[in-house]
Amino acid sequence: MKFLLKLLLTALAVIVLSSILPGITVTNYGTAFIVAVTISLLNVFVKPLLIFFTLPVTIVTLGLFLLVINAVIILLAGKLVSGFVISGFFTALIFSVLLSVFRSFLFSLIKEEKNKHL
Template sequence: MTFILRILLTAVVVVFLAKFLPGVTVAGYLTAIIVALVLALLNFIVKPVLILLTLPVTILTLGLFLIVINAIIILLVDAFVSGFDVSGFWIALLFSVLLSIFQSLFYSIAEKK
């Protein structure tokens, strides 16, 4: 049940950010749910591999390179899901940072209820 709630909250955040960020577009609510599902899948499968492969750079930058990995994951979601478009790397970086902030806020609110 919490997985479904997290997917739906992520989809809401994706739609919200697409309305306010100029380089991000989402075709509809179903596309946002698909984006949330693909994002969860890529975070589960691809992100650990990328972290392992870039471990020296991540250690050298004191973990800040993880933000770049998040942007790469967003660009991968853009490549896999039609109807979701991110115009470039910097917008993907901003989108991933804002997505992480809003997800943590919404997840903490959802856990309290």
């Protein structure tokens, strides 16, 4: 149940960010949900491989290369999901940073509600 709620909140963040950022296009709400699922799957399966293969660069840049990896994940999602268009790498980089911020904020609201019931 909590996983589905996180996917819905991520889809909401994708829709909000696509309306704010000028290089992102999402055709409808269903596409936003598919983007959320795709990003989650890419984060689980592809991101660890990318981190492993780019570990020396990540260490030299003190972890800042992880922002590039997040942008690559967003670009991959753009290639995999029809109806989700990203204009370029810089747009994907900004989108990934803002998506992380939005998700952190929204997921913290879920945690607060859980603590209120205890």
